[in-house]
Amino acid sequence: MNQEALPLLQIKGLVKTYGKAPALNGVSLSVGKGDAVVILGPSGCGKSTLLRCINGLERIQSGEIILNGENISNPGARWDLVRQRVGMVFQSYDLFPHMSVLDNVLLGPLKVQKRDKAEARRQAEGLLARVGLLDRKKDYPRQLSGGQKQRVAIVRALCMNPDLMLFDEVTAALDPEMVREVLDVIAGLAEQGMTMLIVTHEMDFAKAIADKAVFIVDGAVEEESDGEVFFRNPRTERARRFLNSFQYESRRPRRKTGAAPSGLTPVPVTRATMG
């Protein structure tokens, strides 16, 4: 079998329930190496839960998660090892408040990966410079703005050299004027070929970055398409309505009939500042 063709991440029939309430109901999808996959869907559809399952913050009831050909959802799986290969960035940044920016970034490389201090520090400083925060390396999280904190959080995950990055609504808690600086960092990573799964409500951004779009409704994949296809001409009715809901004009009775006038592509307008 051709190694190249093997997807980096494969999810098969993932089921996650909270008590009796199903959160994910048999989700399957695959993510190729270097792909930026955007996960969309209405609130509470299970997008965030899906990301949390992929790095073991939620236990799954059934299904398989396969990373680099290795089943990481086995009962005996070493999640601490998996998580070193799967970076996660949270909505609320969750930097360690008692550590400086640089220490936040270095904690994993030094204490978990036991890497050489000088080498890890070089990488950390390089990454901080890339997100424009090298001069803040000695500051504490409380001294930073939300957008700066989130950029540090991204660097913290990146400094582990993960194979895959998970972004869980990373701009949802930010003031609008700070959204751009964070999205730019993610877009830059995508350009460099980082494989990533992105849960977001920033439609312009999603459209700009998505190699693939996965549309989830009620814990199941409703549509999985190329980014291009999905945003221009989604195959499913629900996806079409979902995209239209981001467009102010289209929220009038037309919605009821469901058919967006052909030729009029639902170009979403959001508060996002891409382009």
Place this chain on the structure above:
Amino acid sequence: MLNWAFIAEKAPAYVKAAGLTLKLAGAGIALSLVLGLLCALALYYRVPVLRRAVAAYIELSRNTPLLIQLFFLYFGLPKLGVMLSSWTCALIGLTFLGGSYMAEAFRGGLDSVSKAQIEAGLSIGMRSLALARHVALPQAFLVALPGLCANSVFLIKETSIVSIVALPDLMFVARELIGLYYNTVEALGMLVFAYVVILLPVSWAFRSLERRFRYAQLGT
């Protein structure tokens, strides 16, 4: 009028007794911190069996007076064939009492560390030991610090009760002087003075410690 000659003559006895009080308090606080931290960790990690034992210990310790605990150690245990020295009794008693208070302070600190912080630590591959050491405990400590300081002052004051197990601390000296010479005012005056001299600097030091550490926390 105060008998200054008496005060001057007996002052060295107070200094010596203050040394014992400080030594006992210091050892008691240190052991209480260790015991309290271990108990809090047992509760925090929900260690089976142990956590129930810890919970029972905390209830027992916090809901019985130190006086009774010391009586039991000093007068009760010998009947069961366990003879302990005054010093050992006092130290065990103080640690038994202080451990539970320190445990509660540490536990409050640990509980204040948000789930999000733990998940952030997990997400960079940390295991529970590293997580406790680098993420949970430092933050818990900052939150617990005022409580730990208050408990320490409380324990220093509680040492005044060890005279009942015949340990020559400050209280013991004062009571002895009153019994021997009836110089009640001088003896008690020096006692109050001695405690103030010990506790005021300690309180000040703790306060500045709390102030210093307050800036190193929170504001994710």
